[in-house]
Amino acid sequence: xxxxxxxxxxxxxxxxxxxxxxxxxxxxxxxxxxxxxxxxxxxxxxxxxxxxxxxxxxxxxxxxxxxxxxxxxxxxxxxxxxxxxxxxxxxxxxxxxxxxxxxxxxxxxxxxxxxxxxxxxxxxxxxxxxxxxxxxxxxxxxxxxxxxxxxxxxxxxxxxxxxxxxxxxxxxxxxxxxxxxxxxxxxxxxxxxxxxxxxxxxxxxxxxxxxxxxxxxxxxxxxxxxxxxxxxxxxxxxxxxxxxxxxxxxxxxxxxxxxxxxxxxxxxxxxxxxxxxxxxxxxxxxxxxxxxxxxxxxxxxxxxxxxxxxxxxxxxxxxxxxxxxxxxxxxxxxxxxxxxxxxxxxxxxxxxxxxxxxxxxxxxxxxxxxxxxxxxxxxxxxxxxxxxxxxxxxxxxxxxxxxxxxxxxxxxxxxxxxxxxxxxxxxxxxxxxxxxxxxxxxxxxxxxxxxxxxxxxxxxxxxxxxxxxxxxxxxxxxxxxxxxxxxxxxxxxxxxxxxxxxxxxxxxxxxxxxxxxxxxxxxxxxxxxxxxxxxxxxxxxxxxxxxxxxxxxxxxxxxxxxxxxxxxxxxxxxxxxxxxxxxxxxxxxxxxxxxxxxxxxxxxxxxxxxxxxxxxxxxxxxxxxxxxxxxxxxxxxxxxxxxxxxxxxxxxxxxxxxx
Numbered sequence: 001x002x003x004x005x006x007x008x009x010x011x012x013x014x015x016x017x018x019x020x021x022x023x024x025x026x027x028x029x030x031x032x033x034x035x036x037x038x039x040x041x042x043x044x045x046x047x048x049x050x051x052x053x054x055x056x057x058x059x060x061x062x063x064x065x066x067x068x069x070x071x072x073x074x075x076x077x078x079x080x081x082x083x084x085x086x087x088x089x090x091x092x093x094x095x096x097x098x099x100x101x102x103x104x105x106x107x108x109x110x111x112x113x114x115x116x117x118x119x120x121x122x123x124x125x126x127x128x129x130x131x132x133x134x135x136x137x138x139x140x141x142x143x144x145x146x147x148x149x150x151x152x153x154x155x156x157x158x159x160x161x162x163x164x165x166x167x168x169x170x171x172x173x174x175x176x177x178x179x180x181x182x183x184x185x186x187x188x189x190x191x192x193x194x195x196x197x198x199x200x201x202x203x204x205x206x207x208x209x210x211x212x213x214x215x216x217x218x219x220x221x222x223x224x225x226x227x228x229x230x231x232x233x234x235x236x237x238x239x240x241x242x243x244x245x246x247x248x249x250x251x252x253x254x255x256x257x258x259x260x261x262x263x264x265x266x267x268x269x270x271x272x273x274x275x276x277x278x279x280x281x282x283x284x285x286x287x288x289x290x291x292x293x294x295x296x297x298x299x300x301x302x303x304x305x306x307x308x309x310x311x312x313x314x315x316x317x318x319x320x321x322x323x324x325x326x327x328x329x330x331x332x333x334x335x336x337x338x339x340x341x342x343x344x345x346x347x348x349x350x351x352x353x354x355x356x357x358x359x360x361x362x363x364x365x366x367x368x369x370x371x372x373x374x375x376x377x378x379x380x381x382x383x384x385x386x387x388x389x390x391x392x393x394x395x396x397x398x399x400x401x402x403x404x405x406x407x408x409x410x411x412x413x414x415x416x417x418x419x420x421x422x423x424x425x426x427x428x429x430x431x432x433x434x435x436x437x438x439x440x441x442x443x444x445x446x447x448x449x450x451x452x453x454x455x456x457x458x459x460x461x462x463x464x465x466x467x468x469x470x471x472x473x474x475x476x477x478x479x480x481x482x483x484x485x486x487x488x489x490x491x492x493x494x495x496x497x498x499x500x501x502x503x504x505x506x507x508x509x510x511x512x513x514x515x516x517x518x519x520x521x522x523x524x525x526x527x528x529x530x531x532x533x534x535x536x537x538x539x540x541x542x543x544x545x546x547x548x549x550x551x552x553x554x555x556x557x558x559x560x561x562x563x564x565x566x567x568x569x570x571x572x573x574x575x576x577x578x579x580x581x582x583x584x585x586x587x588x589x590x591x592x593x594x595x596x597x598x599x600x601x602x603x604x605x606x607x608x609x610x611x612x613x614x615x616x617x618x619x620x621x622x623x624x625x626x627x628x629x630x631x632x633x634x635x636x637x638x639x640x641x642x643x644x645x646x647x648x649x650x651x652x653x654x655x656x657x658x659x
Contacts, residue, residue: 025097026119033089041077045073079131079134097409098412098414132391136391140279167194179191186214193208204233205232223257223260224257226256226257229253231256279387296377393435396457397456403467405420408423430460438451499580510566512649517563519635520559529625544600586623590617
């Protein structure tokens with residue numbers, strides 16, 4: 001019993017730190033999530049607002065209408081803001097923990113990174129479920145209300161559609177020009193109307209100082225009230241079967257009411273089509289309607305196939321078998337169609353050609369209509385499939401973005417809104433491009449629906465697994481210093497020496513020996529310059545396909561570095577200054593791009609990289625030539641001073657020669 005009690009006590013003690021840690025990390029993430037969610041929501045709304053900016057700017061909409069517009073827009077965009085907010089908040093949260101060394105303390109306590117993720121996995125899963133709930137219940141209703149609001153805005157204020165300073169042709173049979181609009185009163189100033197009453201010869205021109213416009217109750221016409229204007233119109237008069245022109249009719253009016261045909265594009269019957277959009281349906285309704293849509297599409301396709309198999313004369317009950325019989329009879333009796341046509345009279349030929357042309361045109365028009373109608377039916381089916389998949393992938397992206405953001409924050413260990421924001425934007429841009437590309441390709445039937453809609457998820461899921469694995473194993477995949485070093489080597493950036501005076505010196509340099517080594521370096525450089533011509537173009541075959549180690553430069557560099565290392569323990573400031581003037585020599589870059597033979601061969605075969613590394617190698621040859629000449633110049637000034645220090649050291653004097 002005592003052993004069991006001790007085990008229980010130990011288990012409770014072990015669970016307690018985990019519980020406190022879970023609460024601590026959950027608080028850190030929760031506060032950041034709420035803040036970043038509103039930021040992401042605002043950014044998405046501003047991006048979405050550009051699509052409807054023409055519907056809002058300068059149209060005198062009330063605050064109530066604007067509030068409804070932004071409210072429904074926000075509800076529609078909430079599922080898209082969830083993944084981006086999770087990505088950004090998880091990056092900042094674990095970046096802050098890593099930057100303040102709290103993540104190191106957590107790992108030192110024996111708690112793995114996946115155990116630290118435990119509470120957040122539960123929270124993010126809840127957010128993913130909430131995202132699916134929004135798309136399933138709230139999103140469709142918000143979409144219907146949003147679309148109805150846009151249409152009702154157009155119905156309520158038809159004058160807001162009319163721009164200033166240009167002709168508006170949205171009214172059938174009329175062109176309307178308004179010089180200025182008063183948004184508050186709805187008054188139009190400087191009105192000019194061109195009305196077509198059958199032809200351009202019968203055009204009427206109406207000028208008015210001001211006026212008002214409003215839609216009728218049935219939303220099919222617009223009532224235009226004009227003030228202080230004139231009406232000019234060409235007239236026609238029929239007599240004895242011949243139309244004679246009357247110059248024009250002119251009318252001056254103080255008030256004039258004109259009814260213009262105008263269909264606002266919306267009525268109660270068409271309002272139902274908004275609810276038929278895939279975005280206005282829940283998952284269960286989409287799956288239910290997909291069966292009906294597929295059955296209807298199959299029946300239409302089967303009907304079109306039957307009609308096309310009957311040929312262009314199916315209305316005359318001439319089937320495929322009958323057509324074959326006609327062809328057989330013509331072939332057996334050697335009937336020449338051209339000779340029959342030549343026997344016809346001129347009028348009969350014209351009728352035959354006209355009839356054939358009319359039948360062909362009718363068949364083409366009918367086929368184009370069927371193709372367009374079939375494409376619309378297939379597009380509707382694909383739209384329902386994509387919306388059903390989108391509800392799942394958008395919710396699943398919450399978890400994917402968490403397993404990208406949290407491990408990246410643990411690896412990078414940078415908090416705040418600097419690096420995390422940049423990485424979040426880059427990841428979201430990649431996901432956005434992949435998702436939109438897949439959506440457009442699937443919508444146009446260039447890709448399958450499943451492939452197009454799952455493209456972004458399929459690409460980011462392995463990335464999330466990779467980052468999680470690397471972070472859990474304390475990988476240095478994002479070691480900035482390592483990438484800087486690789487980039488410096490690729491671009492040939494020079495590193496400088498930084499030799500400073502040592503605080504504690506046990507053994508002084510062997511000055512005379514170092515001076516002799518520097519003399520030998522200068523002599524070897526001169527001999528090397530006589531044999532090797534660094535300023536000449538190297539043979540590309542030798543560069544990429546033959547070994548190219550330069551042992552002489554390696555030996556010169558080894559001797560030089562040994563002398564510099566020994567002289568770095570001097571107290572003389574002049575010697576230290578001269579040591580810092582020695583360049584750092586690249587011993588292999590002037591002979592070949594890589595030390596491995598197979599890498600050089602691959603680089604040489606692939607022409608673009610081969611040209612890059614060949615030019616890079618020429619640059620290193622020129623730089624090596626200048627470095628060797630610079631070493632000789634430095635040695636000429638440094639060697640006498642080193643010999644002088646060596647003589648002082650040999651005589652055993654304590655005096656130190658300084659400048």
